[in-house]
Amino acid sequence: MDVQSIKNRFGIIGNSAALNHALNVAVQVAATDLSVLIVGESGVGKEAFSHIIHALSSRKHNSFIAVNCGAIPEGTIDSELFGHEKGSFTGAVDSRKGYFETVSGGTIFLDEIGEMPVGTQARLLRVLETGEFIRVGSSKVQKTDVRVIAATNRELLEFTQTGKFREDLYYRLSTVPIRVPALRDRQEDIILLFRKFVIDFAERYKTTPVQLDDEAKTLLINYPWKGNVRELKNIAEQISVLTTEKQINAKQLRQFLPEANNINRLPVLASHNGTGNGTPGNEFANEREILYKLFFDMKKDVTELKKMFLEILQNPSSSNAAVAFARESLLHDYTTVNKDLPQQQSQPIHANVINHPQPVMYDDIHHHEEVEESLNIMDKEKELIIKALKKHKGKRKDAASDLGISERTLYRKLKEYDIDE
16 A cells, blocks of 8 residues: 555645655554554654554454553553452452453554653563563463554653663664654645645534635744644634634734744854854753753853952952952842852952952852752742643643643652642
8 A cells, every 4th residue: 555545544644755754664564563663742643653553454453552651640550551450459349451451462552652660661571572461469471462552752762871761672662663753844744734624624613714825824834833733733723713814814823823923032042062153943942941051051150250259369469350340240149149048158248358368168169059050940940830830721731741741740840849739
């Protein structure tokens, strides 16, 4: 079956080379029983590829189940996947079959595999290598015949280096990797997708499909689309429902694109490669990282000022201008950056300190820097979490997605910072 037939059958829109390559790999691997790892950002349509692989495989008449590993609590995921025996834990009033038992002969799609606990990863590895598993609370080894397709929006190879993901499981899952391109990497498909979505919504809501003028099309193509195809579909639905005009210009479209007015307003950070030719936009993935970077740069500047002041203290022959500059800088430093330190450490520096220098210990200064850094980052992280929750009206899943963390991590942060939702 050729790629175009696959697109028609499964409703896939687009002609980009990266998308066609991913579909070709899916078609070729479908006829085998190899494990597949689908990699791509959230919202690119990874689950659609799992359906394609299953539908074109010899298991197509057997069961298919999709499991979101990030949505299952760590304490129950083993039971969900492998089953449990009666009385194996509190609440286990009956024995229960897990997905690997009920879907035997079919395909199981493990989405967000990077969120799977390490202990569960060991159980999954045994299934992949031997086809064997043991229910929670049992000692009986059981057999299963399940094809595993996994998906992730994380770089699992980096997770293996930090111990968050088993390296042997990574190589076992990624026998055939499929990388689904982000929407911003297939710009030629954006207008095609938008047109398909607005036509579908016009039929659903019995309205006339909206159209974009040339400037609006350019804006749509150059928008970053962090939510990928899912975000584009949501925008198309909002426009179809909320607009009274059927010819949309760039100004009208901008009202539906939350980041369109801020794309060029974020700080431009040059790369520190010594060339002086910084490339904005590639160094950081989101506003939180940009904010952290600004704080680190501020810390570096403060450190340089302190070093210069110490050199002036140790060299009484320094010029009056240099002394005055250091004094002014440190007055600003101590009254703003170090305002949260104990009172005796944040007193203003008077002229007599310059005239009669006293010994200053480097260790003390470095100690203060460490305190400043950790407090600032924690405060900003807490502030960003509160902001995200307000933005999404308390919806943890949406807030976690906006922050670039898992829902489980967000829950832990809420407890850690005692944030009242």
